[in-house]
Amino acid sequence: MKTIQDIFGAYSPSYLELYGDKIPSQHLKVIQAILKCKTPGSGTLVYRCQHCSTIHTLHLGCGNRHCPGCQYGKTSAWLQRQSLRQLPGPHFMVTFTVPKELRKFIRTHTRLGYSELFSASSASLKKLAADMKFCGGEYSGFMGVLHTWGRQLQYHPHIHYLVPGGALSQDKDKWLPTTNKFYLPVHALSMIFRAKMRDAFDAAGVLNQIPAEVWQQAWNVNCKPVGNGAFTLKYLAPYVFRVAISNSRILKVEEDKVHIRYKKSGSNRPRTLVLSALEFLRRFLQHVLPTGFMKVRYFGFMNPNFSIPLEKIRDLIKSSGICTKKEILAIATTITLPVSIICSECGGNLLLQCIILPERVWLPG
Secondary structure (H helix, E strand, C coil): CCCHHHHHHHHHHHHHHHHHHHCCHHHHHHHHHHHHCCCHHHCEEEEEECCCCCEEEEECCCCCCCCHHHCHHHHHHHHHHHCCCCCCCEEEEEEEECCHHHHHHHHHCHHHHHHHHHHHHHHHHHHHHCCCCCCCCCECEEEEEEEEECCCCCEEEEEEEEEECEEECCCCCCEEECCCCCCCCHHHHHHHHHHHHHHHHHHCCCHHHCCHHHHCCCCCEEEEEEEECCHHHHHHHHHHHCCCCCHHHEEEEECCEEEEEEECCCCCCEEEEEEEHHHHHHHHHCCCCCCCCCCEEEEECCCCCCCCCHHHHHHHHHHCCCCCHHHHHHCCCCCCCCCCCECCCCCCEEEEEEEECCCCEECCC
């Protein structure tokens, strides 16, 4: 099976020749990182078996957040960290998208567009959650993840929010829960979201660059219940470190064309999309984020800097009676630790000898 690294290795020279100086510097960095990933160019770990003394080498990954081969370990580590911060009770996935007529502008103004997408959507959630007709809580909390792709690698920026079903009272001393099935009305959310995005672009002085029909049509916000407590972590984890496409979706590469597997929304039937190799690279690279841009953000009481610690919020949720003791205990037992690295010859434990970096050697101790 061909990998995304194989495709970059075979076709990135032609891509670089075709687009030349038009290629953004952050795209060049991603190309270089993927090409070096898990090769001596990224460094090598050298292990010795404590039992049979066999030497093993393991090439390091590039660690780039756009590399599909470097995300699994990050997902596991994130799950372990978040298991300590997880709240019990019902959770919801709220997804904010923008009309297709706005995507071209955002694609050419990524830092501004993505920042305002976060600001407008999070402010919409906070505003409606505080409404007494719904949750009525002054302090809500949630985490958001920015994605920029659709199922066929097309440009489709949107944000997924994982939201606990409730909020804190104004005095921060009471948990105000929602029901298990309903969080907030999506029509009202979409109207507030649209207005806040328009105000933000107006304040930035770029409103005249956006087609007027964008503000006259209905916007799409989706909200669905995703379960209780610890189980929501495993639901969200793939969203946090997912990249535009994984190696498992590459079916084959032949005659300079890439065949990828995808499914249409609402269907489980697998389909095949055929792209030229250069078009595949173009679609992949259009999802590279601006340098330093944070695609995962925490808001309200989910932010580590919130004035009330999560331990107290967890106690308030427990005292509200919306979750069971079994669910609370599950939070600490959902995550499994990674297995130890063992020798392929005898099964003995491996001891790290040194790390060979591209330009120097690091010795432990």
